[in-house]
Amino acid sequence: MKKIFLLFSLLLMTGFLVIGQTSLVTGKVTSSEDGTELPGVFVTVKGTTLGTITGPDGKFSLQVPSAGRTLVFSFVGYVTQEQAISGRNVIDVVLQQDLFNVDEVVVVAYGTAQKRDVAGAISTVSGGDIAKMNLQSFDQALAGKAAGVSITLPNGVLNNPPVIRIRGFNSITSSSNPLVVVDGVPVFTGNIGGTAIQNSLADINPSDIQSMEILKDASATALYGSRAANGVILITTKRGSGVKTKVTYDGFAGWTEPYRLFDLMNAEQYLAHKNLAYANAGSSVVLQQVNGPDGKPVDTNWADYVYQKGFQHSHAITVSGSSPSTSYFLSVGYTDQDGMVKKNFYNRKNARMNMDHKVTKFLSIGASVAYTNGYTESPNTGSSFATAGAARLAFVLPPIIGPYLPDGSYNLAGGTIAGMGTGLAAGGLGYHNPAQIMATNKHTTDSDRLLATLSASLEPFKGFVLKTVYGMDNLARETTTFWHPIGGDGYSYGGYAYNWTGKDKRWTWTNTANYNLTVADRLNLGLLAGLENQRTVSRSWNATKTGVSDPLFETFAGPWTTAYGVPGGGYGENFYSSYFGRITANWDKKYYLEGSLRRDGYSGLSKDNKWGNFGGVSFMWNVANEGFIANSGLNDIFSDMRLKLSYGRVGNMFGISNYGSLFLYSFSLYGDLPTLYFSQAGNADLKWETSDKYDVGLSFGLLNDRLQADLNYFYNDVNNLILNVPQSPSKGIPGNSIPANVGSMFNKGFEFSLTSYNITRPNFNWTTNFNFTALKNEVTELAPGVEEIRTSTADLETTNITMVGLPVGNILAVETRGVDPATGFRIFVNAAGQEVLYNHAATNKWTYRSDGNVAPAISTATDAVAWASPLPKYYGGLDNNLEFRGFDVALNMTYAFGFYVYAGSKAGIRDQRWWNNSVEVYETAWKKPGDITNIPKPIINDNISNGSAFPITENVEKGDYLKIRNLSAGYTFKNILPGVMNIERIRIYGQVFNAFVFTKYSGSDPEVSTNTDSNLAPGIDRNTAPQARTYTFGVNVSF
Amino acid sequence: MKKTIKGSIILALILLITGCTKDEWMNPVPITSVYDQFAFDTKARIEEQVNGIYSSLKSGQHLGGRFQIYNDVRCDNFLPRSSNLVTNFATWNHTVISSTNEVQNLWGAIYSTVNTVNLFLEGIEAAWSGGKLDGVITQAEYDQYRAEALAVRAICYFDLVQMYSKPYHMGNGANRGVPLRLTANKTREGNDMAPSTVAQVYDQILNDLNDAEPFAKADFSNTSLNITRVHRNTIIAYKTRVYLHMHDWDAVVTESAKIVPDAAPFTAKSGVAHALNASYMATFASPNVTKESIFSLPHTSSSNPGTQNFLAHYYQKGSSESYYLVTGPGSLYATMDATDVRKTSMETASSKVYIMKYTDRSTRTDWSPVIRWAEVLLNRSEALVRAGNAVTQEAVDLLNAVRTRSFATGAYTLASFATIDDFINAILLERNMEFLGEGIRNMDLMRTGLAIPSKSSPDFGTVGAILPTAQSYFWPVPDSELSYNKLMTP
Incomplete structure (x- = not known):
């Protein structure tokens, strides 16, 4: 505290001015x-x-x-x-x-700066660029917009939080997601729904956003200290400006639908194929064709019962303006969207009021209040293995059975879909009937979010600003589940209702003192000192009822017979306390030096480890401002040329739970009796993960800034990674692991971004933005004695492995080498490199290919290898924007190369149980000796040969893609009905999101991610819902 | 300078308001769990920890459901309706390997209980010897809690060697057993521990049971607690099972003699007065509290084994993932007399036959049986014959007590058995009928060195017999143990 006073005193003493004649x-x-x-x-x-x-x-x-x-x-x-x-x-x-945004002002940590005065690696994305993509949340739209930033949409389910990676995966077990700061206040991020997924960042209407800054290197992020390791996204919402009151309306309507669904067998093909598979197994079973309710032979395309064309529309009105002392921005928005999956629905109502007022010459106050109600309904789209997972049901169910029996009732036996007399299990196949669960079951999320800030700034004398900002982020939400007793998950319960209600409250109070001054006409100094406290409290409770008395009632509040289980609840709190300061200096806009320091205290750490110090330094040389350039005529070519160097150390605390350092006993029940059991082996030595980030950059502008480019090389050395150090299961430690700061890894890479103003005529503008990132990730250290970490998908299939010397989260699979042309059996390769054949129909199923002798069974545990990395080596985006007279066309592309995807769903559509298969299986499966194919001889119930029992390299594919992310075309009318309506401009447009994917990947989209945000298990496409293509038509009006 | 002063005052004010970090915010005390150092402060917490040990034992992965289910479905009586690997299809067709979930989860669940016991024992012993428990609990309570913990540990180790090692009778216990964890683990130390031999593990089981026996409560004087917590007769009953597996027939006779009277009615002669229920199905009827159950694990809608772990999910006719009885020629079902209550109590649905011991699929409240009086009687009966190498009237009476309850006209006489083998076969058959769905069948096959017979499903084909010499006769050690315990051997 003393030091800070000293700093302030120094700061204040330089604050008087000598004013003479x-x-x-x-x-x-x-x-x-x-x-x-x-x-x-x-x-x-x-x-x-x-x-x-x-x-x-x-x-x-x-x-x-x-x-x-x-x-x-x-x-x-x-x-x-x-x-x-x-x-x-x-x-x-x-x-x-x-014209070329040379003088752009960018938002930096706790302030703003001229773009060309910033040495740190910062990418700016304008709010307009994001809003016009008509997505639920701004983060979805960031893909391809900034170098070093990778955005992955896990699937096409509405409002799914995307996976955001800034300069790669920077952690193993902690989150790799960036800190998101809205108008100076760190906000809640991630999924806030249950089964009905809802992205908390969708609570910020994209059309309210003025700009987004993505802080990437340590110099830019250092002031966020212990939360900066994954980068920081700063969101600035719109404020009022201009003397004239401005009114805008933005509306759009459109539809969304899945693309690249699997091409599956029809009933005729299915019968032929499965009966062959029975015969190949020596079975006499013959499946039969039956008739459906319409009296015709059943031939069901199950995707019809899962997917739909979902209609959507959205409206936003803003009013903004200012007087000399007051500016305001008001907005209201309404969004209503049906997803590509039936019963997937999102509705948002939001309002925002931003206001700034100059009370006196030296005192200004500001406020912003934003309220959002988000409501989502979604069926269980069930990535991975849920038998209720709609995405899986769309391709696993046989075409020879239908959703309805001839009498019109649901085809159900024991709660699950049944064989209907075809010869398939009459007592139920164990999978749900999608027509029934879509019609009768319901999952919802309903959230109320209040984001508000109140600020005051005092400028007792010019250049010296004291600012206080109090922000709160209050999130209340309810998620509900209703399962009908007729079938599916609710069957065994006789109906099931679950309600979960939670409140998350956070306040952040930041106080800063900022002093900018120029000494001796050339030395520009900026001094910042600040304090910040942040407290978060989360409370929740939940309860379940079973046995609905009357299934007409679909809510928890309805009539039920049984209170199921003890109602649950949760509580958590954490607190940050921080001190920070920054000095920026430049000499004549040529030599820039900046240093930042932050000291963070966090409540979740043990007493001795609560506090940590973080900081960064940077140096920049503006070569273009040197006399020898300016006077040499070189500045006709090089209008800008800056060399940058930065280093910093920041932290990642997202892996440290509220009470992670403590040894805890928790309460439970033994029958009716209360219990206490050892629930957490804590670690008092736990501390932040640290990132040492190095960055070398070159920014230059050519031809009078018509071309602007940034090159950066970065190296991020991540240490003290928190790993759940695996323990021998026989030790009986809860979760069989103890967290400790033991791992290390690095990310290094190269970023290039280019903005080119190809044409800038009054009636013709063409701008190109291109960015490219090359990235290498390598794990350099795991816990002592731990050579590898294997990670499973949905606890059922071990799909990934993390090892020293390789990138995090490699795909783990048993090598296969196609199909033996002589026998039609899959060729597996065991740990010793020997080829082993699998014959599901034989007693000794595994035999060596060389001599036919019996071989030990192949398993992931003994024979799988770290096969390929799912992390793209190269990725980026290319945007082209054209305006010609009133017309505008925009083409946004994203791409990624040098990575692999585990096409796990392919194991499903080739599985030889009763599951439906792809037409490819029907057409190309091995039939006779000499056939060269990738699909082995079909033998009924063979779940090994095609990779269902464990992952095989046959199902690991290159994911390289180039995607037309967004394509739009519009026309703008200006000054319509002057004096009558005073419409300044109207733009009408149409656009397609996810317009096209160029890829050799066989699944829906190489971008999908079953394990969404996982660092350890990326690149898995296992029964995941496909991506959605969205067409919208809209209008932007401003008065 | 005036401005400077003004600025400083405002600044100082702000610092004053926000600068002093709230200490309680920075050092929050959890309000939903207990710090470990407070866990032995009150009698209620100690008692809750004892319950916690049982609660761990009744995990759905272990004795809450799956352990019994594994020991039935890997044998010859049941066929699956579903090929779902989650519902033990690999256990049924003997394709489990070291990475299979069943293999990993059971191991983990049992050792979790072992560590819970060890933490409790070390904690209470330290608190007791440090005088912290003076006036909190009595010596008798201290002894009793320890006895219960030791008994649970014995059950855990018995279940471990039974599933993961060769039976005791092969090589007299000289084969690879499991690591004997007898001290508490809460830090990263101590990953490596070599397995003990099967005999060493049995020694430990008996040590724990013998240590516990004199201090265990004779009777909780509470019908529910007498079933859900370990008392002296529970320990003795369990010892008859352990010695039976060791082929120490004399010891079975000696132990069972402590509680089983010489002649009918066979009501326990000391401690809790266990006896057979008049009705076979009464044992399994709600509320599951009868004199026949010696040790069962209680489930309520609030405290149950969880989805796909509870017994009714596997045996109730309505479940699409249930297991139904083999009914063809030569099957146990075909062998059973048409009047036998154990058969008449079964139900048929879609021409599949189901046992009806566990029926509550909606709230999952069927209790999980661990050991009941009928087993003690049959253990004694078998041991009497094997120990004396002669079929005795007492042995026949014990067998008949269990048999005629359900099959009134099926009483045996001495003359029914020409040889000792005839009697042993009769008793194994009786046990098979009596304990269907209670997890005894696999134990009986393994302790007697029999092959696991083949079986044939109309949906999923034929599964061949597993000979005692086969690797898959017992389960492999899980991958994760082999990976992180460098001294463990497969």
Whole structure:
């Protein structure tokens, strides 16, 4: 505390100014575009804090001290200009429009800065770019928009939180997701629903966002200390501006549908194929064709009962404006969307009010209040192995049975879909009837979110600003489940209702002091010191009822016979306390030096480890501002050239639970009796994961900034990774693991981004943005004695392995080498490298290919190998935006190369149990000696040969793709009905999201992820719902 | 300077308001769990920890359901309706390997209970010898809690060697057993531990049971607690099972003699007065509290083994993942007399026959039987004959007591048995009928060195017999143990 006072005192002492003799300077500022006067232009005396603003006529007058030599003119959207006074009393200035965003102001940690003054690696994405993609949340739209940022949508279910990775996977067991800060306040992220998934970031309407800054290196993120290791996304919402009240309406409507579904056998093919498989097994079973309710032979396409064309529409109205002392931004939004999966539905109602007011010359206050109600319904789309999983049911169920029996009732036996007399299990196949569960079951999430900030800033003298910001993020939500007793999950319960209600409350109070000054006309200094406290409390409770008295009632509140289980509940709290400071300095805008420090305390750590120090330094050399460039004529080519170096150490605390350091006993029940049991082997030595980040960058502008490029090389050395160190199961430790800071890994790579203003004519604009990232991840250390970490998908299939010397989360599979042409059996390769054949029909199923002798059974445990990495080596995006007269066209592409995907669903559609198979199986399965094929001889109930029992390399595929993420075309009408409606502009447009994928991957989309956010098990496509293609047509109107 | 002063005052105010970190926020005390150092502070917490040991034992992965289910479905009486691997299809067709979930989960669940016991024993012993429990619990309570914990540990180790090692009678216990964890684990130390031999594990089981016996409560004077917690007769009954597996017939006779009277009615002569129920199915009827049950694990809708773990999920006719009886020629079902209650109590649905011992699929409240009085009587009967190498009237009476309850006209006489083998076969058959669905069948096959017979499903084909010499006669050690315990051997 003492040190901070000292720092402030120092800061304050430099704060007085010497003002001597002055002279009056007047003038007028006009625009280069059309010569109109520009009101609101800032005119300041360089090296001082003296300044004024031009009036409505573009005129200004200013008392300039005799020491003042230069005036600086700055205005949003125009290139800042300096004029030497040189004894003049009238200075008229023509400002050049900033066509190439040279003077862009970017948001940085706890402040703003001119883009070209920032040494840290920051990518900026404009809110408009995001909003126009018509997605539920801004994070989904970030794909391909910024170098180093990878966004993966796990599937096409509405509003699924995407997997965000900034410069790669930076952890193993902790989250690799970035910190998200909205208007200065860290907010809750991730899925806030149960079965009905809801992205908490969708509570921020994308159309309310002004800009997004993605902070990537340690110099940019250091002020977020222990939470900065995965990068930081800063969201700035819109504020009011302009004298005139501005009203906008944005609306769109459209539909969404799945794409690239599997091509499956029809009833005729299924019967032929499965009966052959029975015969090949020596079985006399023959499956039969039966008739359905319509009296015709059953031939069901189950996808018809799972997927749909989902209609959507959305509306947002904003009103904004300002007076000299007050500015405001108001918005309301309404979104209503049906998903590509039946019964998947999302509804959002939101309102926002942002307001800023200048109370006195030195005191300003601001407030923003945003309320969002989100409501989601979703069936269990069940990635992985759930027998209720709709995505799986769409391709696993046989076409020879239907959802309804001839009498019109659901085809159910024992709660599950049954054979209908075809010869398939009459007592139920164990899988749910999608028609029934879609019609009768319900999962919902309903959330109320209040995000609010209140701020005040005091500027007791020019350049010195004290600011206090109090922010709160209150999230209340309810998730419910209703399962009908007629079949499916609710059958054995006689109906089932579950309600979960939770409240998460967080407040953040930040106080900063900021002082900017210029010394000796050339040394620009910025000093920042601050304090921040943040407390989060989460409470929840839940209860279950079973045995619905009357299935007409679908809610927990309805009539039920049994209170099922003891109602549950949860409580958690954590607290951060932080001190931070930053010094920025530049000499004549040539040499930049910046240093940041943050000291964080976190309640979840043990007493001795509560506090940690983080920080970063950076250096930047603006070569273009050197005389030898400026005077050599080289600046005609190089309009900008900056070299950057940075280093910093930041932390990751997302893996440390609220009470992770403690040894705990928890309560439970033994019959009716209360129990206490050892539930957590804590670790008092637990501390943050640390990232040492190094970054070398070069930014340059060519041809008068028409081309702007950034190159960065980065190296991120991650240490103290928290690993759940596996324990011998015989030790009986809860969860068979104890967390400890034991692992290390690194990410290194190269980023390149290029913005090219190809054409900038008044009626014709063409801009290209391209970015490219090359990334290498390698695990360098795991826990002592642990050579590998195997990770399973849904606890049922071991699919990934993490080992020292390899990237995190490799796909683990048993090598296969096609099908033996002579016998039609799959060729497996065992740990010793020997080829082994599998014949499901034989007593000795495994035999060596070489001599036919009996071989030990192949298993993941003994024979699987770390086969390939699911992490893309190269990825990025390419955007083209064209405007010609009123027309506009935008093409956004994303790509990723050099990675593999475990096409686990392929194991399913080739499985030789009663499951339906792909047409490929029907057409190309081995039939006679000499056949060269990838699909072995079908033998009924063979779940080994095609990879259902354990993953095989036959089902590991290259994931390389190029995707037309978004394609839009629009036309803008300007100044319609002047004097009557005063419509400034109307834009009508149509667009397609996920328009097309170029890939050799056989599944729906190589981007899917069954294990969503997992670091240890990425790249798995196991019974996952496909991606969705969305068509929308909309209108943007502004008055 | 005025401005500077003004700024400083405001700054100081802000610092004052926010600067002092709230200590209780920085050091939160969990409000939903108990710090380990407070776990032995009150009698209620100690008693709750004892319950916690039982609760761990009744995990759905172990004696809450799956252990009994494994020991039935891997044998010859049941066929699956589903090929779902989650519901023990691999156990049924003997394709479990070291990475199979059943193999990993059972091992983990049992050792979790072992560690719970060890933590409790070390904790209570330290608190007791440190005088912390003076006035909290009495010496008798201290002894009794320890006895219960030791008995549970013995049950755990018995179940471990039974599933993961060769039977005792092969090589007289010289084969590879399991690691004997007898101290508490709560840190990262001590991953490596070599397995003891089967004989060493049996020694430990008997040590624990013998240590516990004198201190266990004779009678809880509470019909429910007498079934759900270990008392002296539970320990003696369990010892008859352990010695039977060791082929120590004399010891079975000696132990059973402590509680089984010489002649009918066979009501326990000391401790809790166990006896056969008049009705066979009464033992399994709600509320599951009868004099016949010696040790069962209680389930309620709030405390049950969980989805796909509870007994009714596997045996109730309505479940699509249930197991139904083999009924063809030569099957146990075909052998059973048409009037036998154990057969008449079964139900047929879609021409499949199901046992009806566990029926509550909606709230999963059927208790899981661990040992009951009928087993003690049959253990004694078998041991009497094997020990004396002669069929005695007492042995026949004991057998008849169990048999005629359900099959009134089926009484045996001495003359029914020409040889000792005839009698042993009769008693094994009786046990097979009596304990269907209670997890005894596999134990009986293994302890007598019999092959696991083949079976044939109309849906899933034929599964061949497993000879005692086969690797799959017992389960492999799980992968995870082999990976992280460097001294463990397959």
